[in-house]
Amino acid sequence: MSEKKPIRIAMIGTGLMGRIHTNGYKRLGDFFPEYEYRPVLQVACSRREEKIKAFAEQWGYASYETDWRKVIERDDVDAVDICTPNDTHAEISIAAAKAGKMILCEKPLARTLEEAKEMVEVIEKAGVKNTVWYNYRRIPAVTLAKQIVASGKLGKVFHYRANFLQDWTISPELPQGGDALWRLDVDAAGSGVTGDLLAHCIDTAMWLNGGIVDVSAVTETFIKERVHQGSGEKKKVGIDDACTFHCHFDNGSLGLFEATRYARGHKALYTFEINGEYASIRWDLHDMNRLEYFDHGDDSIVRGWRSIHVTDGDQPYMNRWWIPGTSVGYEHSFIHQVADFFKSLETGEPCHPTFRDAYETQKVCQAVLDSASSRSWKDTGVEWVEK
Numbered sequence: 001m002s003e004k005k006p007i008r009i010a011m012i013g014t015g016l017m018g019r020i021h022t023n024g025y026k027r028l029g030d031f032f033p034e035y036e037y038r039p040v041l042q043v044a045c046s047r048r049e050e051k052i053k054a055f056a057e058q059w060g061y062a063s064y065e066t067d068w069r070k071v072i073e074r075d076d077v078d079a080v081d082i083c084t085p086n087d088t089h090a091e092i093s094i095a096a097a098k099a100g101k102m103i104l105c106e107k108p109l110a111r112t113l114e115e116a117k118e119m120v121e122v123i124e125k126a127g128v129k130n131t132v133w134y135n136y137r138r139i140p141a142v143t144l145a146k147q148i149v150a151s152g153k154l155g156k157v158f159h160y161r162a163n164f165l166q167d168w169t170i171s172p173e174l175p176q177g178g179d180a181l182w183r184l185d186v187d188a189a190g191s192g193v194t195g196d197l198l199a200h201c202i203d204t205a206m207w208l209n210g211g212i213v214d215v216s217a218v219t220e221t222f223i224k225e226r227v228h229q230g231s232g233e234k235k236k237v238g239i240d241d242a243c244t245f246h247c248h249f250d251n252g253s254l255g256l257f258e259a260t261r262y263a264r265g266h267k268a269l270y271t272f273e274i275n276g277e278y279a280s281i282r283w284d285l286h287d288m289n290r291l292e293y294f295d296h297g298d299d300s301i302v303r304g305w306r307s308i309h310v311t312d313g314d315q316p317y318m319n320r321w322w323i324p325g326t327s328v329g330y331e332h333s334f335i336h337q338v339a340d341f342f343k344s345l346e347t348g349e350p351c352h353p354t355f356r357d358a359y360e361t362q363k364v365c366q367a368v369l370d371s372a373s374s375r376s377w378k379d380t381g382v383e384w385v386e387k
């Protein structure tokens with residue numbers, strides 16, 4: 001067997017995403033064995049020594065650090081994976097780029113468009129390999145949707161609609177800020193559902209249906225004050241609890257998007273639907289291995305919505321997994337992104353979405369927030385190109 005080229009990974013942040021990315025690196029060699037490069041779990045980093053030591057041992061990292069700056073300074077690190085809250089993405093990725101490290105950054109790219117712009121400028125100037133974890137693109141059924149759209153089977157697209165519904169912040173007793181609840185603190189998160197949930201919907205939407213030109217949005221903050229875990233005092237809530245917006249795509253279609261953390265009964269209901277001249281498709285995270293497809297060209301006596309179980313070897317990514325009829329899960333979208341990133345090291349191609357692509361998504365998020373606060377339509381300024 002030929003020697004693999006090691007890429008030494010530094011994992012910064014070891015919560016939900018730190019674990020799921022680590023799982024991706026660990027699985028790569030087993031399921032993509034022919035790849036030229038292989039990840040080495042070099043160092044894991046979070047702030048509390050006791051916790052990070054235990055994490056490094058459990059997941060098989062060779063070492064640990066409690067300060068991300070020390071990680072960046074290390075010569076034995078090739079790639080930095082940023083899985084920390086949103087307020088740290090800019091500082092860590094800019095430092096990593098200046099140190100010449102490859103960067104894999106969690107979404108949303110940044111808290112604001114301004115931060116994101118600086119990040120893209122520095123990363124592109126440094127010329128380091130980069131990707132942003134908009135992982136839903138790599139769920140096999142979603143990738144199949146991309147193939148169907150690209151094949152022209154839908155014809156002219158009229159409508160794109162997406163929802164991302166949750167219900168975990170309904171209690172007014174829930175504090176904001178600190179571990180686990182940084183998403184409710186605007187200083188740490190940048191925004192609420194817009195950056196957290198709609199950013200995913202926007203990335204998928206532009207990937208499938210092209211650039212979003214302009215938006216008209218409304219946001220609501222249902223619970224106005226929450227105790228902050230840092231100070232222990234009640235503080236104004238600065239995030240959007242819910243957001244809906246409609247928009248124009250550059251292909252002439254209309255878009256309709258909704259995200260909330262107040263839809264009782266829904267835990268993570270991400271759905272999208274596209275209606276074209278000849279056909280429609282729809283997808284639902286809760287039934288993630290199926291793609292619903294309606295083809296008006298079918299013989300009328302059998303015409304209707306078909307439910308494609310995306311488990312065959314000739315469907316995206318599925319030749320890496322089990323046998324037709326058996327399915328994969330949420331974690332596989334991250335394994336696929338690791339695989340595509342490592343493949344891109346061989347090919348020299350970018351691994352989309354790059355920081356530049358994620359910046360375009362950030363433009364839409366910013367336009368959504370600006371539209372809601374000004375109660376007016378906003379141009380996004382998106383320069384989306386097919387990728």
Ligand SMILES: NC(=O)c1ccc[n+]([C@@H]2O[C@H](COP(=O)([O-])OP(=O)(O)OC[C@H]3O[C@@H](n4cnc5c(N)ncnc54)[C@H](O)[C@@H]3O)[C@@H](O)[C@H]2O)c1
Pocket residue numbers: 012013014015016017018045046047066068082083084085086088106107108133134135179180196
């Ligand atoms: N792609 C997706 O589907 C997806 C899903 C969830 C979260 N995310 C994104 O991933 C990022 C992390 O989210 P999460 O759910 O894993 O959060 P989390 O709260 O579970 O974990 C955050 C981790 O960062 C560590 N941390 C915080 N500040 C740090 C610092 N200054 N230095 C070092 N470590 C620090 C914490 O100790 C913790 O280990 C966020 O940007 C979030 O938006 C993406």
